[in-house]
Amino acid sequence: QKEVEQNSGPLSVPEGAIASLNCTYSDRGSQSFFWYRQYSGKSPELIMFIYSNGDKEDGRFTAQLNKASQYVSLLIRDSQPSDSATYLCAVTPGGFKTIFGAGTRLFVKA
């Protein structure tokens, strides 16, 4: 079982819709959770982090964490074509090493 699992996609949504990206992790002791956005040919860029159960909102982005289910998600409201990218889920199990998922490719259709 992979430590951090994501659906590779591609996930295609129309402009203005909500994009929902999901991630599960295997280490129940994980403490910190991150979402990175990576445009083609560019390096990953941190967009959200969450430490506690529940929702965390930042502009059009909402991160949701459920530690009991070992599940973290990212919602993008009012999706724009510029949101088209690969989204990487990352988990820090408790040490200094961050484990990255394989990423979900998102396409937002104009």
Next chain:
Amino acid sequence: SAVISQKPSRDICQRGTSLTIQCQVDSQVTMMFWYRQQPGQSLTLIATANQGSEATYESGFVIDKFPISRPNLTFSTLTVSNMSPEDSSIYLCSVDHPGLAGGTDTQYFGPGTRLTVL
């Protein structure tokens, strides 16, 4: 967030040669990481570099192939030795930056080095 630069941004190299990639950070950081990202794949951690100690390599990566230096708290190098076409990849430097709002440390990435081995 930390500002990270890498040199070179890209290179095309011949089989059997070596390339050293430099990573410079605008602030002192304890942890620096080197990742590889092959086309269409996610990030694979090569090694963790702490200043003043030997780098810690992940399974499948060895010091003879990927020697790393960490002479101070703002700089590191990764050398890809005796290259083969299978080493063609993007190599990313990352730093562990003090936590946001009191939380855990967060990783920030450099722009990457795109390596092609012929």
